[in-house]
Amino acid sequence: MSDLPTETSTDPRGLRGDAPLLDAWLRFYEHRPTPFTIPGHKQRTDLVGDVVAGDAPLYGGLDTMKLTAGVLTEAEARAARLWGADVCRFSTGGATHANQAVALALAGDGDRVVVSRTLHRSLLLGLVLAGTTPVWVRPEVDPATGLPLGVAPENVRRALTENPDAAAVFVGDPSYVGTVGDVAGLADAAHEHGVPLVVDAAWAAHFGFHPDLPRHPLQLGADVMVTSAHKTLPAWSQAALVLARTDRIDVARLDAGVEATATTSPAGAILASIDAARALLERDGPVLLGQAIAATRVARDRLRAVGGLSVLDGPAVDPLKLTLVLAGTGADGNAVERDLLAAGLPIESADRDVLVAVVSLADTEASLGKLATLIADSIERHREAPRPAVRPAAYGVDPVTVVTPREAFFAAAETVSIDQAVGRTCAELVAPYPPGIPVLAPGEAITVDAIAALDQARASGVRIAYAADPSLATLRVTSD
Numbered sequence: 406m407s408d409l410p411t412e413t414s415t416d417p418r419g420l421r422g423d424a425p426l427l428d429a430w431l432r433f434y435e436h437r438p439t440p441f442t443i444p445g446h447k448q449r450t451d452l453v454g455d456v457v458a459g460d461a462p463l464y465g466g467l468d469t470m471k472l473t474a475g476v477l478t479e480a481e482a483r484a485a486r487l488w489g490a491d492v493c494r495f496s497t498g499g500a501t502h503a504n505q506a507v508a509l510a511l512a513g514d515g516d517r518v519v520v521s522r523t524l525h526r527s528l529l530l531g532l533v534l535a536g537t538t539p540v541w542v543r544p545e546v547d548p549a550t551g552l553p554l555g556v557a558p559e560n561v562r563r564a565l566t567e568n569p570d571a572a573a574v575f576v577g578d579p580s581y582v583g584t585v586g587d588v589a590g591l592a593d594a595a596h597e598h599g600v601p602l603v604v605d606a607a608w609a610a611h612f613g614f615h616p617d618l619p620r621h622p623l624q625l626g627a628d629v630m631v632t633s634a635h636k637t638l639p640a641w642s643q644a645a646l647v648l649a650r651t652d653r654i655d656v657a658r659l660d661a662g663v664e665a666t667a668t669t670s671p672a673g674a675i676l677a678s679i680d681a682a683r684a685l686l687e688r689d690g691p692v693l694l695g696q697a698i699a700a701t702r703v704a705r706d707r708l709r710a711v712g713g714l715s716v717l718d719g720p721a722v723d724p725l726k727l728t729l730v731l732a733g734t735g736a737d738g739n740a741v742e743r744d745l746l747a748a749g750l751p752i753e754s755a756d757r758d759v760l761v762a763v764v765s766l767a768d769t770e771a772s773l774g775k776l777a778t779l780i781a782d783s784i785e786r787h788r789e790a791p792r793p794a795v796r797p798a799a800y801g802v803d804p805v806t807v808v809t810p811r812e813a814f815f816a817a818a819e820t821v822s823i824d825q826a827v828g829r830t831c832a833e834l835v836a837p838y839p840p841g842i843p844v845l846a847p848g849e850a851i852t853v854d855a856i857a858a859l860d861q862a863r864a865s866g867v868r869i870a871y872a873a874d875p876s877l878a879t880l881r882v883t884s885d
């Protein structure tokens with residue numbers, strides 16, 4: 406058995422007393438058992454190296470195979486208390502797993518659900534798994550930037566009035582670019598019709614923990630909130646939470662949904678990092694978030710001074726999401742991204758017009774200052790005549806649903822050239838990535854507009870993901 410590097414085996418902020426899973430992870434390495442369990446590396450780092458360092462399993466690692474210590478249950482209960490939920494489940498499968506678990510929990514075969522069409526592909530595939538029929542609602546779009554705002558509660562109210570049998574409402578909030586909608590209004594709209602509101606808040610694990618941040622969905626009346634701990638908290642990749650109030654949710658069914666789609670070998674380090682991040686947020690969140698918010702404000706001010714650059718800001722924007730619209734500078738965001746990559750500062754998303762940088766409580770004034778200076782200098786180097794902002798493809802989709810996503814997903818399918826595809830029913834999911842919002846979903850008519858939107862996305866430097874043929878020379882369509 407090898408030694409873990411010292412810094413990974415310590416508890417620099419003294420969180421273990423309030424974090425049962427973190428404590429269990431630390432104890433595993435302090436006691437150094439000789440495991441006759443999975444994983445097969447048996448904690449040896451002399452075989453494939455540190456790539457497996459710290460990989461203690463939940464079963465037979467942080468807890469016994471029979472889960473006699475109950476550390477996961479205790480850690481989930483602490484998270485539920487912190488977020489004001491009745492139940493919490495940790496996930497090692499990201500918000501992807503969490504969304505799919507919730508989709509399975511709330512509706513099934515043929516049930517209608519009201520869903521924002523700017524849903525992440527994980528939820529769309531959740532609808533495929535559950536066999537539900539989506540009733541789409543669309544977010545408002547800011548005409549100045551082409552970026553999405555929230556879904557208006559009136560749209561949800563209308564959809565629920567027209568579909569009184571709908572079983573739930575699913576929205577994503579905040580949006581990928583950090584805009585925040587009227588979640589309280591959406592909760593009211595859903596509850597007036599007696600159905601739960603589920604918010605995919607993948608980007609908002611930090612919301613509600615500082616007075617300058619928006620409140621989180623449960624504080625605003627939502628019934629379920631899904632969030633990625635790994636996106637904005639100091640947790641391992643894939644770490645996510647499902648948090649729910651149980652007035653309108655069947656807990657047994659939620660648990661069944663979580664279990665149905667989860668691995669049976671969860672990584673203890675991922676789970677322990679959720680617990681540690683929760684303990685840190687609970688104790689030091691306001692201070693650490695306050696520092697990050699102040700540092701981001703300085704970076705925003707620096708960037709606002711760049712002529713023609715539009716910096717998303719205001720009460721309906723996540724203070725920790727730096728979203729920049731470059732159209733007024735004429736600079737190409739792909740060129741700016743290349744400069745940032747060359748300098749060792751990758752950002753979350755870049756296309757011709759929009760840059761998105763994710764900030765978390767791990768960022769500092771120094772890291773943000775460097776980012777702002779590099780972006781400002783790069784824009785000056787690539788500055789050209791201003792151009793109109795173009796609405797990103799994912800936010801302008803006006804889908805024409807022919808059959809349910811599930812029906813199309815499992816239908817006999819064939820591959821046709823793109824010019825023969827118009828008017829056919831799409832059998833696959835096609836999404837510019839990031840943000841991973843489908844422009845074409847299984848079951849939707851392939852329209853000239855959808856193809857034009859995908860072409861526009863590709864031309865602006867966005868990767869087209871999930872399609873069988875990413876060049877889009879061909880598309881998979883259902884057989885007639």
Ligand SMILES: Cc1ncc(COP(=O)(O)O)c(C=O)c1O
Binds near residue numbers: 498525645841
């Ligand atoms: C809105 C939204 N939901 C869910 C997900 C999936 O999250 P994860 O990567 O944690 O599976 C993403 C990922 O970017 C997302 O943007």
